[in-house]
Every structure is written in C-alpha cells, then in structure tokens.
Amino acid sequence: MAPHADPVTSSSPTSSTSSYSISDTQLLYINGKYQPSSDGATFPVTNPMTGETIYHSASASLDDYYTAIESAHIAFQTWSKTSPSARRKIFLKAADIMESYIKSPAPELMSQEVSATMHWVRVNVFATAGLFRETASLATHIRGEIIPADREGTTLMVERTAVGVVFGISPWNAPINLTARAVAVPLICGNTVVLKPSEYTPKSQDLVVRALTEAGLPEGCLQFLPTGRERTPEVTEYAVKHAKVLRVNFTGGDRVGRIIAGWAAECLKQCVLELGGKAPVIVFEDADLDDAVEAVVFGGLAFSGQVCMSTERVFVHRSVIGEFKEKLLKRLEGLKTGNHLEEKGVSISGLFSPVSAERVMDLVKQAVDNGAKLLVGDLKISGPRKTIIAPHILEHVSSGMDIAHQETFGPVMILYEFETDEEAVVNANDSDFSLCASVFSKNTLRALDVARQVRAGACHVNGPTIYVESTLPNGGTGGSSGYGRFGGIAGVEEFTERKIISLANKPGMKFVF
Template identity: 75%
Template sequence: MSPHAEITSNDGTTSGRVSTLSQPQLLFIDGKYIPGSDNATFPVKNPMTGSILYDCASASKADYETAIENAHSAYQTWSRTGPSARRRIFLKAADIMESYITGDAPEFMSQEVSATMHWIKVNVFATAGLFRETASLATHIRGEIVPADRPGTTIFVERQAVGVVFAIAPWNAPINLTARAIAVPLLCGNTVVLKPSEFSPKSQDLAIRALAAAGLPQGCVNVLPTSAERTPEVTEFAVKHPKILRVNFTGSDRVGRIIAGWAATCLKQCVLELGGKAPVVVFEDANIDDAVEAVVFGALAFSGQVCMSTERVILHKSISQEFKEKLLKKVETIKTGNHLEDSTVTISGLFTSAHAARVLGLVKSAVDGGAKLLTGDLQATGPRGTIIRPHILQDVSSNMDIAHVETFGPVILLSEFETDEEAVASANNSDFSLCGSVFSRDTLRALDISKRLRLGACHINGPSLYVESTLPQGGTGGGSGYGRFGGMAGVDAFTEKKIITIARPGLKFALEHHA
C-alpha cells in the first residue's frame, strides 16, 4: 500500500491535509511501495538546517534486478496499449498534479531542496503542462510506407517502443525533470526504471503518484531511491543490464561522462542533458532594460541551480557601463535569505553546504587571480552556510577555473566585445553547448548570430532559462551531452524504426549474376 493512501482520494487529489514528510519513503516496484530487499535506508536531510526529514529505503542491485524484470514483464502488455488509453492517463495525471500545489508539493520541495514558492509553482504547473503535451503526442507516433523497387512488395517503416528505459532524474527541478525522464518513454510504450536523486525522493515521487493515481498499470514505472554510497554500483548495474535498452540522464557532465562510458561498453544509446554555462550576448542596439531583466531572471532563478542558468554576459563595449550600472541596481533589489523564515525571499540556500563552499571557492580563486568583484560579500550565511548573495565578476581571464566550469550558483561573469566575430568567439569558448541568448533590436542580425553560436537552443531577446515541453531539449555535445528530450524529438529518442515488408504470394526470388 502506498504510504500516502491515508491522505489521497481515489482520483489522486489530496484531501484532509496531513503531513507525510516524516514518514519513511519506500521503493516503488510493480505498483507497490515496499522496503528494500535488505531493509537498508539512508537519511534525507533538510539542506538548510541539517535536520533529518525522514529515512528513505536504499535500493540494492537485487532490487534493481527485481524492478527491471517487473518493467520487462509490464512492457509486454503496455507496449500494446492503444494511444487513447495512454492519452487519458496523462491527461488525468495533469489534473492530479495541479492539485498537489495545495497538497504535499510545497512542503516536500521547500524542505528537501530549499525551493521558494515561485520555484515550487514552476515545478508543479510545468509538470502538469508536460503531461498534457505528452498526451497530445499519442497519435503522432507514426511510421511510413516506402516505395519498393522489387515488384509485388510493400514496405512499411513502423515506430516501435524500445523496451525498458533506465532514467536518472536530478534534484534541482525534482518534479518536472522526473516527469520529463519518464513521460515520453512511457507514452511511446516503453516501461521505466527510475533512480531519483538521494536529495529529493519525496518531491520526485509526486510525479509517480500522479501517474499511478491516473491509472498507469503496475510495473510500467518503478522507482528506486538509492544512497550515495550505493549509487555507483547500482547505476553501472542498471546501465549494463541486458534488459535495459535505453538510458536517459539529466545531471552533471562529470557523471554523464561515466554513464556514457558504461553505455558504450554495451553499445547502448543514451540521452544525456548535462551541464551548461549559458552565454548572453548583448549588442549595442539592445534594449538594455529588457536585457538586464532577462539576465537577472536567467541567472538567479532558483539561485542559479539550473543547467540553463545564465552564467556569462558578453557586452558590447559601447553599452557595457550602462548595463553594469542597471544590473547592479536590479540585483540590489533581490531579497536573499532563509525561505523557511521569510516566504518573501527570492534567493534561498543552495542544495548543500559543500556546494555553497565550492561556488564561493571558485569566486574567491578568481578574485585572487585578478578578477574584479562588482557585488557580493564572499560569504555563505544561514544555519549551515548554504545561502549566498548574488556575485558579479568582471575581468575574468581564460586561465581561471570559473571561466570554464559550471558554477551552478548565483554568479554572473561579465566581459566585453567590439565586433560580432569577437562576440561569437567568446560565446563559443566553452565546452558547454546547452543554451544561450542574444539581445538586439535588429532581429535579422540577432538571428544570424544565433545560427553561429554552438548551442542547442538560442533565445533572441529573452532569457536563457526558457523551455517548453514540446521543444527538442539538449546540448550539441561536450559538457552538455547529446540526444534530445521533448516532443517528437523525444519520440525519436525512445522508439526504433522497424522495417516490415510484405511480398505478394507466389513471388519468385532468384539469384542473378550482375556484371
């Protein structure tokens, strides 16, 4: 029985709000919440206070084997389910998901990942939208009829589900990125084994609860939270398992490279959305106020802990000073603090104190190397040192670590250019290739520049932090990974093209010698 049963009605909506945060979180295998096979657990802590929120079951390799076998069995029937039945499940799940905004979502995300109410709403409503958009794809998974040179032959190319997909979803947008990892694979007829982050199992479970309550059959999605200590061995086990036929991962480029290496040993396809260091190019004719607003939003939403976050702002020299002055003035209005004590806070704590120390270490190293700190106090505050004010740097040289690694925090690097070629070269001077923006009133010029930037997505006169679930999301290699989530690109990623030919009865086949 689900540990949430006492507060969840038949349609999955929450009634009679009773907090379940302190209850243990279990594995979800074959439609049931169960402890791990060896009863191992790990504590999930509030990153702001360090207090233990609950104990979570830690899956072993034996649990992964069980889950994969259950998913493989469920695939045999789910893959033959009609599109209308799948569509109904996702549409119902969207309505259920929206109800969680007055249910468990605010408490779970606030406590697990220090999310402010703005970020919680983004997760809940974007996930509901993702479920609806995914539902709309149900009858668009189409093949084709191909003309045959051979007489008496008809050729079909059909799109078929792959089988069992292994998915790993991160903590930073826990509900939305969990839904993205499983939704299109499921709609295509695959089944999924999901490993959520050890930092946010309950938040991520909300996407699973919504689908289960909407009628997703048992075994179609199986969820195995795992302690940090066990994660490497169970992940390698799952990636290399012969019944896992696709892998998708959203997370750091460091881990993505490891997963890609494991998958390569068994020639297994992956979709990897990894790191980012989004550039924003601001030309001399740009609307400066609009560009400042977009940079502040793109860089500081959820404290910069998003792969699409703006990290580099490349300014035309003629407007550089005006932009800096307006940016600093705008950043001064951003309220930083403890969201547990003040609900009006915009920037709260980072996801661990160790990560906060890493971010500050990068900034301090740059300052020691000669970079100029325009704003920021080089301090981490809060009960466990996770809260960092926005930091803005200029004069960052290419030999500084912060120029190349993903900061994943509230940090903005400013630089200048004079020619279009310099702007393009500066924006492309990164191993990351996920997204970025260009600001100019000359739309055709901006369009031309956007085509020259090595990015999976480029937004003209808008923030780098922008995505819709129908868009093909992903980088163009390097530290941002490869493959695409979203819309028909996701259908391509999680289906195979299968050739089926029909020969007319009595057709004669002969070996012929061709000179």
C-alpha cells in the first residue's frame, strides 16, 4: 500500500454503543448519518412476550429510499476502487467490535425483540464475528483469468468486477447474523448496499451497521432503512425495480420471495433468494441413535424451530423406530419450555408473534383432527401473549395434510417410517423445499450415496440440519427454498460480474467484413 493515509481506513467512527439505550428511537442511516424519516413517520417495535412497546423506529419513505440509493450509487464510484487490504482491515476490526456486543447491548436487544435465549444471542454474535473474518479473507480472492486468444496479437482477460448498488432484505429470526450475511460479501467485492431490516428487529440488525461504521466503513457504502409494515410493499417494489439497484438479495419466506422474484424478473434483475425449508433427516438402521436423537432435537428445536434449516421431517428405519422414539422422548424430558424473561434454564421460549404461534398450532390440530398421532405435546399455547409452544412430535401424518408440506417454523417435527433406501430418498424429496437435509448411518459410503440423491442445497452426514459456515455456498436448489448462493467464493460470484477485457497489441491489424 502507498505510505499516505488511506481514506477508507482513516475515516472516523460515526456510531457507538457507549451511550446506547434500548428505548431510544431507532433512526435511519443514510449517507453516514442517523436521521429520522423524511416525513417523520415511525412505527412501534413490541416485545412479543409481553406486547409492550420497546421503542419506536423511523419508517423510511420512498423519498428516503431514493436518497439512499443515490447516495449508495455515488459511494460505489469510490468504494469499488479501494484496495483489498483496506476493505479487509475494516472487516477484521468490525469482527472485534461485534464480539464486544455479547456483553451489551445484544443480549437485551434480542431478548426483547424476538424472545431469544442467551444461547441464540451467542450464536448470532459469534457467528457474525466469524463471518466478518471469513469475508475479510475473500478480499484478495476475487480473481479473474487469462484465456488464450485465437486472434493473433490479442490477450484476453476475464475480470470479476463489482456490480454496483445491492438491495438487501434480512429477516428477524437470526437478526444479527443474517443481516451481516446480506451485506458482507457484497461490500467486500466493492459493491454498496441498501438494506431493509425486519420491522421486528431493527435495533438488533443495526448492530451490524454500527460495527462496520465504527470499523471505518465510509459514508454511503451501507444504508439502513427500517420500514413499517404499511409501507413495506411500496418501498420494496420501488427498490427492487430501481434502475441503479443491480442486485437483490432476500432471506425470508417463500411467499414474499416469489413476489420479489416477480418484480426482479420484470426488469431482468438477478436475485439471491434463500427462502423456507422443511428439512428431512434420514436415520438408517445402523445409525448411532443417540447421536441422531441429539442432532434431531437440536435441529428441530433450536430457537423454537424458527430457523429455515430446522428439522421438520424425520424418516426412521422401521427396525429401529421404536428405540429411536424412546430415546427421543427421554431427551425431550430434559428441555425446559417457558418464559425466558422470568425463568432460568429455558431452552424453548416464545415464538416471534402470537399470530405465528396460532398458525403453528392450527397446523398441528388439523393434523390430529385428521388422524395424526401426537407423541409429545399438549396442543396448548401459553405465555402472557400466547406465544409459547412446547415441543410437539407427530406420527401417522398423511401426504394430504397441510403440515406434511407447509413449513411450520415452530417446535414441531413429524416422524415417519421407511423400509428401503430408495423409499427414504423418495419420501425425503417429496417436498417443494430444498434447503437442507441430514443422513445418519455408520456406513459412510452408504450415507454419502443417499446424501447425493437427496434434493437439497446441503446434506449433512451424521450431523444436524442446522449447520452452516460462512465459507460454504449456502442456499436452496429451487422451488420454495429459492435460488442463488450466499457465502465464500460462491457469494463472490453472485455479487460480481465477469467482465471481458481484450488487449490488441499488434499494430496494423486488418479486419475483413
């Protein structure tokens, strides 16, 4: 690097959590400044467990989105030319800053906004710090190639170049980690990002902005636009279709993902969509059943099942299903369900909204009413606002029941029996979702063969369906799980363009036409 002060790394911090209060109004972050919405609009953010308003957030208007996109477009002209080392330094520093949030304010924010237990807070904070460090390592791996040319006196190069402005939408369920994922690789590639967070968790998601800003990310590179529910459809369509937005990424439900994909298709715009899941686990007769049960319980019930990779369907070989059920029920006895705000040692707390809890329980009750058997569960919703659901395990679920095909996004799993490997694969693939899966067997080659046949973006052998590292090409294989890839070099490919540059170095070339 040149000996002069780099304008990227020398920029002063513009945000800090030193005087942070959860009750303060959450502001928009546009062109390096926290500010209210252009028309002063706000919306309340409530505690799902108590229903009380925690704070108010500014609600971005169309004018705010216009300003943010223009600002990001201008910042791109400079940011895209910064050195890899300058970008890397920012992300490494941001990782250290993010880790400091484990003391405050991350635990209070996530507990208040989404009823997160301390385990889930740690997952978010430390996984995000790891993601920042892995992303920093990509700075010098954005590589092109030189291709032999048939034309005499010509050199052909294919470079990976930044796209421009990226519009990202990140969800509430892993608010810190998935926000970082939405912005990190686009930024390290030299793009700028306009981010719309969930209306449920703007302050948790703002921690990503604060960490990157304090680490030295220049003004305009990252815009943060919380938006109230009423305005969300209008501003989202506007941003997706804006001529200066050249990539879109969205993590969330398949219903909204299809809408966003439709808008992007109208203007032939590329998207990365990680949507829902209904992850299957296949347990063969030679599996270590203790390990399989542990993985199924973690995969199905972590964060009350509110993870796109959550285990929802468990296929167990007929010869061991009795023993598997016995071990599963015993393992569930050690889990505590309750109000994490009032009780210690809670593993499963409330869902993110009463409406979500009602939807989950309706699916379970409909299945039971139509002949499914309830192995575990009381068919009740508890808690101050009826958001807490204990684990529910079902069997004898038929293909005609809604719960067999819809993503529950709650602490619910279905047990099935199978006899042959082929039957297990067919049943596991009987879903429009294709995000994650797992296979359990002591015969590694057998498990590998089956894993290759299961239609999923990731299939884990002898491990839970919830497993992700930031270097991996994470995403579904189409259908209701979406398309495109986050993470590692695959993410670089999504958020850069291949650009052909030809160099003609033979004077006096003649062209026949």
